[in-house]
Amino acid sequence: MNFRLLNWFKYASPGTFYPLLDKMIPLFWILTAIFAGLGLWVSFFVAPTDAVQGDGYRIIFIHVPASWMSMFIYIVMACWAGLGLIFNTRLSGMMAQALAPTGALMAFLSLWTGAFWGKPMWGTWWIWDARLTSELILFFLYLGFIALQASIDDPRRADKAGAILALVGVVNIPIIYFSVTWWNTLHQGASVSVNTAPSMAHTMLWGMLLMALCFWMYSIAVALMRVRVIILERESHTEWAKSRVGVAI
């Protein structure tokens, strides 16, 4: 085993990873605050009123970042779950478990803001459209993952069962992403795409990207906070966990 590989696996152990968390969490909260301030300022005061949708379009500054994060967190969660299955590292399962509630929150926020955007623009809160339905399935996948893990007492077995569910559910992510091109949907096409120029004003795009960065930093901060709790809960029988809480042993 070479040096680099050794170093990498060092942090796969909760005991060595834990001290890093105390440094990373405040950093990501500061970044969240900075991007939230910039993002909200651009969203409300810099980005102009839309010619068609008036000021109702400003929901995009929550809707798109939340939708992106709901999909991205799922992919990251599935990657951790897969790593856990392959290498049998304890931290991987904890990371997947820490990400799921935040992903569910983002999926819910995406559906909620979508409904409040759909009502004034389409005239309906909800429609069984391909994009909306596949996002709802993503929300249920998160809930299923959380419920499955909670129903198995042995954490290592819960990790394995959850990992398989998470990996099978990945098939839904491209379905969500491409739903607007594969089917005729009420939902509009992608606002930002890799190959074509964005179909929106530059300041609107900047607001959306800044808010997306804010959501990104928030998700990292919260997931790290949750993984810190999960590590302590699962390692509560060990001496190092007790020594972390400041009691001399």
Add this chain to the structure above:
Amino acid sequence: MNWHSCAEFFAMGGYGFYVWSSFGMAVVLLSIEPILIKGRYANIRNQLKREAQADQFERDGL
């Protein structure tokens, strides 16, 4: 600048209810989540502290 008064800002060109329901829900959820985690963190820390103290008493006596 898009707005000439506070009232205009909150009205959001007639879309106030929809815009503020969306941003409001985001603010509420993104505030509650870290608070809940902090509570859970305090619980496990207290539990570990009690266990460490119990170990200490067992070893050194009261």
